[in-house]
Amino acid sequence: MRSENIISNKILIVTFLTTLLFLIGITTQVVAEESPCIACHKTITPKIVDAFQSGAMGTPGIQNPTASKMAGGLSQISCENCHGLEHNSAADFTKAKMPTPDTCDACHAPKVVEFNEGKHALAWIAMNAMPGTTHQAKPIIGGQKGCGGCHKMGSKNKTGIPEYRYGMGSCDSCHTRHKFSTAEARRPEACLPCHMGFNHPQWEMYSTSKHGVIYAMQGDTWDWNKHLSENPYPAPTCQICHMTNGNHKVITSWGFLAVRLPEPDSEWMSYRTIILKGTGVLDPDGKPTARLDVVKAGKVARLTAEEWQAQREAMLKVCGQCHSANYAKQNLENADAIIKQADALMAEGISTVAELYKDGLLSKPKDYAYAYPDLLTFYEAPSPIEQELYGMFLEHRMRTFQGAFHMNPDYMHWYGWAPMKTSLNFIKDEAKKIREGAAIETRVKQAAAAYPLSIAAIVIGAISAIVVAILVGRKTG
């Protein structure tokens, strides 16, 4: 009897659980199917629906802990949570809201807070901070295909920069819509579409370094579902070094410009002062300009010793997982030393061009604040010597120091240091040619004046001779 009871109890329990699971299944299914968006978009844009449903947020049964915030009365996260309830037909597509970090904040507040403290949230500031960018046509700079294609990751406020409706999110820069995968965002390729190319080839440097090569060979076998704080990888990824423990506050010691203040090394400080003048952060007399505020706002440089030191120590801890403390320290200090070497070349280049302005051999462009080279005009620089100077700064100095920190001797040396040397050679030679050209110009002008003078001499001589001859003839005739 007892065993029968047990069996019948078991049957009851099993039946109950099965029914429960079945009902949950139905409910979930029903919820997912109830979203009117999905029914329609399965036909219109099927792969968006596939992507969403393949992700954690679109998986039936994965409920938002803040369920009371669910949109449209659904108990399941769906399209409405991010895009609102107003778009209901093909005709009113413009009513679909485009998400921003505030949208994600509803459920992922701690991560959005971290994001907002780091440099990524500041990316949009650069969009009208550069004097050259505002000169370009909208398609070149705007939100989809030019500078904005990456800088759109930053928070968009009232910046005055024209935006596009589409592709202007932030979180989806790494957590690609509509799957929004954490596993995907942990792989180094998540950083690639922005951190590559001309002035920030971190992907090229990492992927061809020993670190990146280990990833290339083994990465597909690593567990990307583990949280970054577990660091389950035998070699570092971008995220392990720059988003330690999954912290979304991304920031580095040296910043984008490899400039820190104060600088205890006075020789180095003399180079840096010239670089700060060249970037227009200091005026030619060394006084701070309005651009210093942009540098501060955009956090592209470290402006206190503590700020710099805190990031350095965080990095030493990361390196220390695989390398001895002394190795890590020496390695990073070698990279620091390379910045100083690069700054010496850079300062010499800037000074060479600045001297031409001082001596009136280059004339101040009307949109320049000072008769001094402005590295931030980029490719709008007014002369070949200044185009070379901008390349030396934005392509080659960048590669020199970024290559040093990303363990890529070839980038540091051959794509950084070597072309800096070649640029400096060109700049000095071009400056010499400009000076020689001006000297020849003067001499040619002077020499050209000799021509009418010598004609005059002949004419005067001849006339004098004739006149005198006539006089002599007349008097003695």
Added chain:
Amino acid sequence: MRSENIISNKILIVTFLTTLLFLIGITTQVVAEESPCIACHKTITPKIVDAFQSGAMGTPGIQNPTASKMAGGLSQISCENCHGLEHNSAADFTKAKMPTPDTCDACHAPKVVEFNEGKHALAWIAMNAMPGTTHQAKPIIGGQKGCGGCHKMGSKNKTGIPEYRYGMGSCDSCHTRHKFSTAEARRPEACLPCHMGFNHPQWEMYSTSKHGVIYAMQGDTWDWNKHLSENPYPAPTCQICHMTNGNHKVITSWGFLAVRLPEPDSEWMSYRTIILKGTGVLDPDGKPTARLDVVKAGKVARLTAEEWQAQREAMLKVCGQCHSANYAKQNLENADAIIKQADALMAEGISTVAELYKDGLLSKPKDYAYAYPDLLTFYEAPSPIEQELYGMFLEHRMRTFQGAFHMNPDYMHWYGWAPMKTSLNFIKDEAKKIREGAAIETRVKQAAAAYPLSIAAIVIGAISAIVVAILVGRKTG
């Protein structure tokens, strides 16, 4: 009794089928081993045999539907089908036929028809269409290692271009010999060996774009055996956009040159006219030249509005699988707008050089048809200013528009637009220097003439003085 009968019947059937399968197995085995090629090449070039046998055509039992066409009396596809029956020993290796698309056509006619309608079949035309290529030595241009290394994909007819015996096929450009895998040809890397580098870095652009990054992270887990028409991937590959549904007719809206006719935007048309003059498709007076026929034959530009529109609409459908119709439309139109911006710079560059020809400051090279820059001479351009112009056109304008369409803001902006601006700055400065140089030359010549004149003046003056003095002395003596 009945059940016994059934069993015995079953045994009979099983025995029969087993025997049949066994015999098929033997036959197949025998056929594969009978091919005299394989027996010998297993020793000589073992990996060709491995590759062939690992592919669908070399798998025993995979029979050609057109079995009557089987070569050498074999009932199984083997080496003889493509290489003929004439090569039988090491001594007569030159008798082995080298396959062409016609060889593949025997079994894959519909795909060869599609291939022949697209641009890939026209690739060989470029080989002697460019005025610069015919100047190069054979190893630089020929079929294996230079331009021909990729352009060999085109159909080889009587083009007058010297070919090599080896590596001159077409289908094996993507379906690598001797496996000829469809799964392999569906992966984006199949396009890579040709669509990379200087003037067509589509691989670099795609693989570092968001689209390519999703492939890089997940591609190894996708099912490459599915037909392209099923589009089983969450992100596009080259093939999904450019070989939709597996159609081998590859062609794009804008073509290689990013030129379409007619152009409704008159401002843009004025830029394009100058580009067409610069490419020698129009003469300096705007009249079509013989090169227009090459452009038509090679399909490197769209020459009717319908042709362009058909490709655009096909692409919008592809984009529409993942993006809203409006997003896709706006995105492609932004890319169109970038071509216009790039064309404005390009036209200014061409015009600046053309003015130098017009003013006699550059002289017409003897192999040029007109006193006008010819962008298609490439690196045979006669002066640094024209070398810069060719780079501006073939490297940087290409990257500007290709980067815009391949979702790569860094390529568009920093490897396209930025160096176009730098090139234009150089071209304008160099033109100014050429003009100033000529002016100085004139003034120096004039000034130099002053030297003998002033000597003459002194001599004449002195002689006159002496003569007069003598005369005066004599008269009054």
Added chain:
Amino acid sequence: MRSENIISNKILIVTFLTTLLFLIGITTQVVAEESPCIACHKTITPKIVDAFQSGAMGTPGIQNPTASKMAGGLSQISCENCHGLEHNSAADFTKAKMPTPDTCDACHAPKVVEFNEGKHALAWIAMNAMPGTTHQAKPIIGGQKGCGGCHKMGSKNKTGIPEYRYGMGSCDSCHTRHKFSTAEARRPEACLPCHMGFNHPQWEMYSTSKHGVIYAMQGDTWDWNKHLSENPYPAPTCQICHMTNGNHKVITSWGFLAVRLPEPDSEWMSYRTIILKGTGVLDPDGKPTARLDVVKAGKVARLTAEEWQAQREAMLKVCGQCHSANYAKQNLENADAIIKQADALMAEGISTVAELYKDGLLSKPKDYAYAYPDLLTFYEAPSPIEQELYGMFLEHRMRTFQGAFHMNPDYMHWYGWAPMKTSLNFIKDEAKKIREGAAIETRVKQAAAAYPLSIAAIVIGAISAIVVAILVGRKTG
């Protein structure tokens, strides 16, 4: 009875073996845990310990055949074998020995012997062979981040080049510490961190060639634990061609400089003689200099016909596994022919600059041995024309011939040949400008002299006229 005995015997044997295995297990475990290094470093640098223990040498039970050499009384390979016994606390970390190939030689002598016969062991020689390198600051050249970052693979002897304590090993260049994996070292990415970039982009060439593309698509499924002599891959890797059968003696036919002696082709020899003068291996009169000894010591060129031929034949065997003997031969000979074409351009470039030295239009830098261009000064070349010449040699000639041999038509043609042509155009134009500039300088100097002369003429003429007029007036007055 007998069967019982058998059973009981079996039980005995099984018990004995189990006990034995258990004891071995315990022993091994104990040994691994006994190493005092590991206990401490598990906390300090956990990932070094993980890496070591994930490799063959760190796997308990994998014993060294030369167990008598085991360090610290351990019967298991552990940290002490390579780093010695002297470092025992955080304070004395400098006492930890840093391994060299001699360390590895204790157990892997045959491989170290092979390594020492090849070019990799000679990599450090280049560090002070180049006249430009000794000019650079230590961080630029030293062992971690600049040239030394890769060249450290070479054997370090008394070369006078400052080394760093860390990262100066050799074997770990490919067998990454502390796993020292053979499987990893067999993958082409093992070569990548050094064979990439400016003057040796073999990775870029391979990975975008048909060979590399097959690896990219399939490589993850290949068996990397098989010995290279089995060549289990359908497409070649770096190692299959350059470390055939796993031979660590890496050396190529053409060497780093693509120079061989003697050269039977007299036309080609005339180009090569100029290249040897340009690299300072011959003096301007064609006599060998001290640099020839460096070329010999560093094996960067083949100096006998036999040496060259032996490597060519080895390579033909490798190619012959997949390609017909005739295909392989023709393909490599086409690449040879491309070197000749590139050498013709290179020689013209060198000669153009050499003529400027000869005519006194470039003056000998004080650290140059001869009034002749020196390609090995690299980016320290004294003028833009020589900077261009160094780029033509070290970036573009390299890519031309390396691209030809690595089956990459785009690198050969567009990143090699095309910029060689552009460089030559610039060099010839710059030489013309230097000559014209000098001529103008002379004429301007001469013309400038006309100015005082014509003033003098006027003054003399006027004075003469006045004097004569006075004389005439006085005489006839």
